[in-house]
Amino acid sequence: MSDASNGKARLVAALRVRTHAKRGIATGVVFAIAAYAVFVFGRASALGQVLYLSLLAVLALTTGAVVTTVLVGIEAYRLARESDNPAPGETEQ
Structure with missing residues (x-):
């Protein structure tokens, strides 16, 4: 289990995922x-702007x-x- 997690950590580090x-x-x-x-600010009502925040x-x-x-x-x-x-x-091994 330790070898598998070590391999995953090395892969994540090699791919620079973070x-x-x-x-x-x-x-x-x-x-x-x-x-x-561009699309919402100033164009929608106060309730509409709040609802658009979830879509944001x-x-x-x-x-x-x-x-x-x-x-x-x-x-x-x-x-x-x-x-x-x-x-x-x-040389390749």
Whole structure:
């Protein structure tokens, strides 16, 4: 069990999941605030604005998850490309 969790931790560290998740969530929050400012702010009633806040949370989390997934996928692709092309002088085992 310890080896499995150690392997998962190494994979998460290699893919820089925490860094990409922070960037993804930040992007989602900024995007949601921008969407709120453009489409809702000043146009809806007070109740409407409060109701749109729940949709804003969904938009922020969904956008953050998509951006995080894309960034981790790009990182995985880069790591896979690096492992396919060993540096000159290195031998594959």
